[in-house]
Amino acid sequence: MRKTATKINSFWRFLDAKKQFFYATILFCFLFEIQANPFIQMLNRDYADYYQEWLYEFHKFETITDMTEALKIIKQIEEVAEKTGCNEWLLRVELFKLELFLITGWKLASEKDPEFSKKYTEKAQSLLKSVTNANLPQLELLIKYRMIEIYSYFFNDFQSTSELMFQINRLLQTVSFNDVPEKSRYHVHFGNSLLRFKDYETAYVYFNKALENDNCEPIYKRHALNGLAVYYRDAYKDYDRADEYLQAILQVNYTGVNKEQNDGIWRGIVYGNLGGNMFLRGEYDKAIELYKQSLDESIKYGEYGYATHIVVFLADIYTRKNNLTQAKHYIDLAWEIAIKHESSPRWGWHYYEVMSMYYAASGNFQKSRIYMDSTLQTQRERNERYNASMLLRLEQNEQALQFERLTKEEERRVYFQRLLLIISIAFILISILLIFLFIVYRRRNATYRALVHKSQQWAQIQSETDNNEEKLPEEQLLNEAEVLQSETEAQKPPDQTDLFIMKEIERMMTDEKLYKEVSLTVDLLAQKLGMKPYNVSIAINKCTQKNFNTYINEFRIKEAIILLSQKKLTVDRIAFECGLNDRKNFYRVFKKMTGLSPTEFRNNLST
Secondary structure, rough: OOOHHHHHHHHHOOOOOHHHHHHHHHHHHHHHHHOOOOHHOOOOHHHHHHHHHHHHHHHHHHOOOOHHHHHHHHHHHHHHHHHHHHHHHHHHHHHHHHHHHHHHHHOOOOHHHHHHHOOOOOHHHHHHHHHOOOOOOHHHHHHHHHHHHHHHHHHOHHHHHHHHHHHHHOOOOOOOOOOOOOOHHHHHHHHHHHEEEEEEEHHHHHHHHHOOOOHHHHHHHHHHHHHHHHHHHHHOHHHHHHHHHHHHHOOOOOOOOOOOHHHHHHHHHHHHHHHHHHHHHHHHHHHHHHHHHHHHHHHHHHOHHHHHHHEEEEEEHHHHOOOHHHHHHHHHHHHHHHOOOOOOOOOOOHHHHHHHHHHHOOOHHHHHHHHHHHHHHHHHHHHHHHHHHHHHHHHHHHHHHHHHHHHHHHHHHHHHHHHHHHHHHHHHHHHHHHHHHHHHHHHHHHHHHHHHHHHHHHHHHHHHHHHOOOOOOOHHHHHHHHHHHHHOOOOOOOHHHHHHHHHHHHHHHHOOOHHHHOOOOHHHHHHHOOOOOOHHHHHHHHHHOOHHHHHHHHHHHHHHHHHHOOOOOOHHHHHHOOOOOHHOOOOOOOHHHHOOHHHHHHHHOOO
């Protein structure tokens, strides 16, 4: 790093003043362009890496009032669209132009001009169609939610609002967090919309979905926790559980822009809602303390609309406590905040109710009745609004359920078709495998039976030979010796002594069945013959071309084959009867000589 800096300094000193000025100007313009156009910084990056910056710029544009600045921002997006030639950025340009159309017609929108509403709807639907065809769920969700806000707050078009809500719901179920990293914020938006419709249970589901996402932004964690607090407060009157969720909001670590302001605003909201819970419990003094903390935080960090809401509650409490001086102070303060900071008061019918209570407590029953009429009228309008919305919502719910039912039936049909196909293929493969295994099994059994038959023949022939061994003339033994000599030239032929010893050994094996003795060794055999062990071993080797163990084990295995063929004794008993009381050794020797284990031999006997 230090070497690089040295080289740059050396190069810079090498340039003359004009070139230094020229390069410095280019660098300055480049840096200024990046800083002036925040969208340039989003180039060549994945959407997941810059979506927060993108949404921040869009939401900032929503509140813009300077038309020159608005046109400049659109020009910046067009610049990025030209550089990339990307359809997505071209559609983003159209999105900002649609927002600019709304900004320029804001007064008409506020007055609910039917022509403006029609034009905005046409433009929004046209853009939405293009975005949907381009398969851009990020933009589709953003446009649809923005349209919900416009239709709900400016046009009172509850039918379109309901339709869009269910469209968003279906879309959220089909996209992943990889496709839409900001999915949690739409869960929160949808949950808040459902709270307005008093659909608490569905709202609860969506707030929890937002919190289940590990990548949920801190600001939307706070919104989701606040939504759950409202759920327990309004749906179940469970103020303790609501307090728990409100306290959890303060534990969320927000790391975005304007951290201090965001934390301060949320402290105001939390204190206000905690105060509201105390108010509903009837603990007015605790509620006052929390409301005042909320009011301080809200005013300090510019949340004046929420401040007017809190002030009305303070006026309500002081009226209930019959402290009319303080009640009047907070009633006046509400208007003062609204006028001074040009904010929209958030009080609705509650303000008229407080005013009615205040004048009733002051003895001015005429004004109290007037404000009570206003309260009832406002509540009636609100109830009619939400009743109409509720009917539409139920109808849309039914349509959504029907659509979901048809979709599930189609999915189930496709699923069972695929499952049937998989089962059929699996059945065919298993059948082929079973046929193959059966063939292999038959062949293996045939091989085993052949081995059994061969072993039985071998044992029978050897048994007959052993029974006639002592009747063989000496010349035949000599001939066998000559055969052995011819087969193995390196082996010396047995002499007369060897043949004599071998004849005695064969006699003891056939007549006395000496091989059945478990402890039989060369020494013991030599002792019974009255000869030296060395001479006995040499005689066996020369006459049979086998060592002592192999020679003795052949007698034992012949005996075992005969006993196994009779199927009367157990394998362990047969091993003992043959002179091999070690099961493991018996299995090893038997398989070595026959190619089968004792069990396999017995299982493959011909019935």
